[in-house]
Amino acid sequence: MLKNDLYAKLQEIYQAIAEKYQHETDTGVLVGSSGLTLFLFYYSRLVQDDQYSDVASDILMECLEKMNNGYNYPTYCTGISGMAWVIDHLEQEGFIDNDNDDLLSPMDTYLHSEMMRNMQLKNYDFLHGAIGIAYYFLNRYRNTKSDALKQQYSNYVVEVIDLLDSYSIKEKETIKWLTILNYETNEKAYNLSLSHGMASFLKFFCKLHKFEAFRSKVEPLLRGNANYLLEQKNREDNPYSMFPNWVSDEGEVSKYSRLSWCYGDLGIALALWEAAGRLEDETMKKEVLTIFEHAAKRTSYEDSRIMDPGICHGSFGAAKIFNRIYRETGDEQFLETSRFWIEDGLKMAIHEDGYAGFKKWKAKEEIWQSDLTLLEGVAGIGLSMIDFLSDQDNTWDECLMLN
DSSP states (O other): OHHHHHHHHHHHHHHHHHHGGGOOOOOOSSBBBHHHHHHHHHHHHHHHHHHHHHHHHHHHHHHHHHHHHTTTOOOOTTSSSHHHHHHHHHTTTTOOOHHHHHHHGGGGHHHHHHHHHHHHOOOOTTTTTTHHHHHHHHHHHHHHHOOOHHHHHHHHHHHHHHHHHHOOOEEEEEEEOOOEEEEETTTTEEEETTTTTTHHHHHHHHHTTSSSHHHHHHHHHHHHHHHHHHHHHHOSSOOOSSOSSSEEEEEOOOOOOOSSSSSSHHHHHHHHHHOOOOOOOOHHHHHHHHHHHHHHHHOOOOHHHHOOOTTTTTTHHHHHHHHHHHHHHOOHHHHHHHHHHHHHTTTTTTOOSSSSOOOOEEEETTTTEEEOOOTTTTHHHHHHHHHHOOOOOOGGGGTTTOO
16 A cells, blocks of 8 residues: 555656756755656666656756856756756666766866865855865766766765865764854854764765775774764663763754754764764664664654654654665665655645645745655655655665765
């Protein structure tokens, strides 16, 4: 019954994207039209029907045309580095047949200059700053067929590693970075999150650590960053959440964190899980599993603060992450928790004017809003459904640093 409901929703999500994608003004992977193609290609593969990938190809052509007409917003979340990541990923996974060295390399000089500008401003942000662009360049380092480009991308990445090292604050066995928490007030703090803070640093270091070319340079940062995050773990009995969102320079912390990809225990635990694997640290692995076990119990609204369905901070995001850790561990409790959040998310398809019945909650404006995108909309919801239905271990979630 659940599978039938999911397949029916996937078709509704496809219809919404096919009818509305031209309304998207940006091209990025998480908030933009290129991210929609990830849903379409993976859906096409799941049901073995090329009509969905044909629509995806049309969307990619429009993204490239938009860039040729002057669109030059650089960020990973919303702009052309995210779009370029999607194209690189699709070729890598065999969905498209492109010469990406020829197609994507003309963007390199501009994206590199934007990455370095953001590094100098200490805007490290994964979604909207330097690390997002660096993450794209790391993917190009992995996938390029050109020795010259491989060296270029290596140089780009090393520049970021060296600057992160120089900007870091080292205390005993820990390493941390002070970042801007609020751009309107210029308030700064040690942000722990996966979306904007140090959990994304740790994930980036883990990805770098896989390559011998970067391993010796990045391992001290990886270890020190992991130590700092673990030091922030709440040691109280039965805490609301295991981690705060941020820590101030004076030691103040945000009161609690919700259950989400963007901020809180799930994103931080995933980063620490991969770090434990890279460092071959079994003690850390066991500690991280206790974080996921605690998170698996947070199923009420009061405990989770989950009130909408999207990947970023909603039910299908929680479902996706618990499904990921189930595939990593084989622990059935995480599969059961993933199923709980899938079913919870389906119950949210109640909006007659929403895409496939879904809407996101905009807290500041206190309104419900339809959204196509991967991060908060139906493309991400659909991809989470696809993963739950699929026998294979899909890799689209690398776009969220989940894989």
